[in-house]
Amino acid sequence: MKQALPKYILALLLMPGLAWAQRSGTSNTTTSPNQTNSKANSTSVKSGSNTAANSTLAERGTWAIGLTTTTNSGIFGGINLRKSWNKNTSRQPIIGLDIVNLKDYREFTSPFSYNGRSYIEGKINNLLIVRPEFGMQWMLFKKSSEGGAALKGILATGPSLGFKIPYYVDVSYLDPNTGRTIIKSIPYTESMTNTTGRSVIIGEGGYFAGSGDSKMAPGWHLKSGFDIELNTIKHNYLSLEVGFIVDVFQNPVEILNQTAPRSVYTTGYLTFFFGRTY
Template identity: 55%
Template sequence: MRRFFFLWVILGVPLFMMGQRKSATPQKKESQAQSSSWGFGVNTNTNSGILGGFSFLKTFKNRSFVNFDLTNTKDYREFDSPFSYNGKTYVEGKLNYLLNFRPEYGRQWGLLKQSSDGGTSLNGRIATGPTIGIQKPYFVDIVYTDAGGKTLSTSVPMAKALDNSYNKSIISGEGSFFSGLSEAKFIPGWHLKTALEFKFETLKQNYLSLETGFIVDYFSQPVEILNQTTPRSVYTTGYVTFFFGKSK
């Protein structure tokens, strides 16, 4: 949460101030909040690393919008193992990835209109829709000894590396993200999102916007991410998304 706050201050406030500068030749323009637009976004959030996911946004002239998010959720207690094997590392005790696909419908309200000579507009947003959680096993590479005393290596789910399924096994590093895709399972849920959007006009009806807000995800069953922690059905997220798009 602290990182999220500093990102908002460092990136959001300067962009907002820049958008307030007025040009020398005023021109009448339709408010961006009343025009349709589309944009692609890059996300960072409190439940992920620097790159948290991607978004596609389509807004309509009646102030409604549809949005599609694909984000990664980590447990706040995750940390890389202090032990490494040949320079490779892994997340200690991580059992599953949790990816979220969120199609949503929402409405926005103009809180600060764009002036006639351009600048910044500020919109409030609220949206809701299903959350499709994708729980995929976290794989690690291990070195182990077989029944004949031979030393072998393979990639297995973290759960197998922790339950002594392999004799004298040592975790040697993180496995491929694509390992275990066939074992992924879908966990349906629902979410609610509230946000503020700072929108900055650029050239030829292109725009840059910064959306910052909070999301609550509720899943139909508890999702287990880390070993020896209580699985949760509810996850809260603070986020910042940078959109690049075009207005019509």
């Protein structure tokens, strides 16, 4: 009994040390790989969302220039300038400027040509339209987090400043004084009245040949369309816009001879925009 007593005393002395060692080991447990990965992923997600939010806030707006084709023009119908502000994610105000050439849908090329040159039969005026406009675009479908295209609806309006430019043709006629053939550019209306004597139309003149005799045709327009914003790199901007425009002029505008002049012209358009966000 005397020999066992020291062993019990020794056990009692060691028990507090063992308990302290067990507690310290439990508090300093190592983190598992899964927990480490989850923390890293959450950190990366938060940083990615913060980056995306910062990039969205950093893009205050867009500047873009567009090339357009319309149902009342050739392949190249005109140019467009546009600026938008990203004050709201659902809708953004826009301002723009369109410069387009509008033709009458009844225009046709004369079957008579001279050395491959042609002209528009019965055309009296070219109609150049400048459209300053203000409007709004609404976000219909946003881009996904992995990229892709966004769809926006557009509604804009503003004045239509029409310029009626006399349509010029090049004519060839014989000078009775010298007997030489002379070629000059005259308005098509003069070729119909034979003011230059016996003349032959050999082709159309320059588009701005009659700019000095142009007349203003004021009006108003309304534009509606859809804009497909394409996925781009960095701050580049690309979009494809399709829509419909109605121009209403104060007075009827005469474009073709022997056709009733009209005050209302409707146009379908397709515009390719490219520019930058800032």
